Amino acid sequence: MNPDSLQDLIRAAVAFRDQRDWAQFHNPKELAISLAVESAELLQIMQWYKGEELQRVVTEKHAHLKDELADVLFSVLLLADELKIDLGPAFLEKLAKTGAKYPVGKSKGSPKKYTEL
Amino acid sequence: MNPDSLQDLIRAAVAFRDQRDWAQFHNPKELAISLAVESAELLQIMQWYKGEELQRVVTEKHAHLKDELADVLFSVLLLADELKIDLGPAFLEKLAKTGAKYPVGKSKGSPKKYTEL
Amino acid sequence: MNPDSLQDLIRAAVAFRDQRDWAQFHNPKELAISLAVESAELLQIMQWYKGEELQRVVTEKHAHLKDELADVLFSVLLLADELKIDLGPAFLEKLAKTGAKYPVGKSKGSPKKYTEL
Amino acid sequence: MNPDSLQDLIRAAVAFRDQRDWAQFHNPKELAISLAVESAELLQIMQWYKGEELQRVVTEKHAHLKDELADVLFSVLLLADELKIDLGPAFLEKLAKTGAKYPVGKSKGSPKKYTEL
Numbered sequence: 322m323n324p325d326s327l328q329d330l331i332r333a334a335v336a337f338r339d340q341r342d343w344a345q346f347h348n349p350k351e352l353a354i355s356l357a358v359e360s361a362e363l364l365q366i367m368q369w370y371k372g373e374e375l376q377r378v379v380t381e382k383h384a385h386l387k388d389e390l391a392d393v394l395f396s397v398l399l400l401a402d403e404l405k406i407d408l409g410p411a412f413l414e415k416l417a418k419t420g421a422k423y424p425v426g427k428s429k430g431s432p433k434k435y436t437e438l
Numbered sequence: 439m440n441p442d443s444l445q446d447l448i449r450a451a452v453a454f455r456d457q458r459d460w461a462q463f464h465n466p467k468e469l470a471i472s473l474a475v476e477s478a479e480l481l482q483i484m485q486w487y488k489g490e491e492l493q494r495v496v497t498e499k500h501a502h503l504k505d506e507l508a509d510v511l512f513s514v515l516l517l518a519d520e521l522k523i524d525l526g527p528a529f530l531e532k533l534a535k536t537g538a539k540y541p542v543g544k545s546k547g548s549p550k551k552y553t554e555l
Numbered sequence: 556m557n558p559d560s561l562q563d564l565i566r567a568a569v570a571f572r573d574q575r576d577w578a579q580f581h582n583p584k585e586l587a588i589s590l591a592v593e594s595a596e597l598l599q600i601m602q603w604y605k606g607e608e609l610q611r612v613v614t615e616k617h618a619h620l621k622d623e624l625a626d627v628l629f630s631v632l633l634l635a636d637e638l639k640i641d642l643g644p645a646f647l648e649k650l651a652k653t654g655a656k657y658p659v660g661k662s663k664g665s666p667k668k669y670t671e672l
Numbered sequence: 673m674n675p676d677s678l679q680d681l682i683r684a685a686v687a688f689r690d691q692r693d694w695a696q697f698h699n700p701k702e703l704a705i706s707l708a709v710e711s712a713e714l715l716q717i718m719q720w721y722k723g724e725e726l727q728r729v730v731t732e733k734h735a736h737l738k739d740e741l742a743d744v745l746f747s748v749l750l751l752a753d754e755l756k757i758d759l760g761p762a763f764l765e766k767l768a769k770t771g772a773k774y775p776v777g778k779s780k781g782s783p784k785k786y787t788e789l
Contacts, residue, residue: 324526327442337533341540342547346603349496349503350488353481354602356510357708360477361595363517364470368588369580369783371467379466379521386466387523391532393473394514394525397507400480404496406504408511409441415508416454423458430459432720463720471719474591478712485705486666486697549603558760561676571767575774576781583730583737584722587715590744594711597751598704605701613700613755620700621757625766627707628748628759631741634714638730640738642745643675649742650688657692664693 327398327408334398349403356396363389444515444525451515466520473513480506561632561642568632583637590630597623678749678759685749700754707747714740 323329338344366385370378379386401408422435431438440446455461483502487495496503518525539552548555557563572578600619604612613620635642656669665672674680689695717736721729730737752759773786782789 324530325444326526327444327447330444330526330529333530333533337537340542341545343545343549345547346549348492350481350484350492351603353477353484354598354705357474357477357481357712358595358599358602360470360474361592361708364467364474364588365592367467367470368592369585374783375465375467383521386521387528388532388535390514390517390521390523390525391529392536393510394529395533395536397511397514398529400507404500404503404507406507408507409443409447411504412447412508412511412515413441413450415505416450416512418505419509419512420454425457428458428460430462432460432463432725468720471588471715474595475712475716475719478591478709481705482709485709486702491666549608558764559678560760561678561681564678564760564763567764567767571771574776575779577779577783579781580783582726584715584718584726587711587718591708591711591715594704594708598701598708601701601704609699609701617755620755621762622766622769624748624751624755624757624759625763626770627744628763629767629770631745631748632763634741638734638737638741640741642741643677643681645738646681646742646745646749647675647684649739650684650746652739653743653746654688659691662692662694664696666694666697 327401330394331398331402331408334395335402338399347399347403349400352396352400352403356393356400359389359392359396363393444518447511448515448519448525451512452519455516464516464520466517469513469517469520473510473517476506476509476513480510561635564628565632565636565642568629569636572633581633581637583634586630586634586637590627590634593623593626593630597627678752681745682749682753682759685746686753689750698750698754700751703747703751703754707744707751710740710743710747714744 322333338347363386366382366389367375367378397408400406401411423438427438428435439450455464480503483499483506484492484495514525517523518528540555544555545552556567572581597620600616600623601609601612631642634640635645657672661672662669673684689698714737717733717740718726718729748759751757752762774789778789779786
């Protein structure tokens, strides 16, 4: 088991699910709900904070943020398995597409959406 | 570059960001907002559908689902970099914790939250 | 105070906020974060459930659902105040716009997005 | 029809739904998904912006923000109808509960969650 390997992590997530017989609850829609719920839990930790207070919260709650990010990744890995998406290559392909929408010359230093560049 | 390596994908995401000078917009809170927004876009594809219609949509929109999942992963990777979280080990640690909350004997075949098992 | 009046409810929400000196945290972006977080909490209650199990959960957790929906409305009311949006008329205008995108003849009995009708 | 009356707005939302025979898609879980998706669309408008840039976006995109907030309210109204929640009183009850969790003396000027006050 190599913890840096997406394929190995997916296998670990799937084994965890199957030991609990949870595949019956995990269609892609339910997993996407789970992803949205876990993402909101991550965001909730930093809600209302800004500036120095935000930095303090990020430091103090680091373990909590880590756990929530891991929960998000759990949903991502199960979705990749369920949808038979080869996650690494899919990511690199999308990065190339996004790069074409946001060429360096136009998007550098700008927070604008590509439709407004 | 090994597309199965989380570390390599993080390096690709960070290089993409830095070419565009986007680190200035990417504090952990903004990345968590991005994660929530991208997760909702993934969910939106399957909104209102169930049963056979849902299966049809998942098949027909496979490329779109793949792109949105890749966008979600982009935010996950940048968050891991920003928060200095070693993603693979963090995931495995959290899986062990979740396993303790959901022991196989009690959670098998149940959709209940651990607080209700 | 008329509990059926949006204007009165907005006044109640704003008074609650001002007694606690919370306006300083409540710019439109923070309120939109809050809305997303509270919406996810509502959704979380029904996560993983379907069919009869879902109906049972909706019945058993009715008080919890009510509280979360009220929290969502709190963010909606404060956003309307902050953005100086006249909520009732804004809703009716948008309903008319949505009606034009989803004419009865084309959308009746269909879960499709207007771009696919 | 009084645009300030929640009951009247709910009737308008329900009539809109029934003309299109959409009740079949609208169980509480689907409406909660819709609420999460619409909330994320509202948040997305302000994504990546802060300070003066954020203020400029809020001004320039006011019509868009208004439309998204109206979409959020649509889901809230239909959820209230579906769950038979009397929305105004439910809001005031929850405000009282939240007030007890966040007494003025302890919460004034603080962004902290009640569990940390």
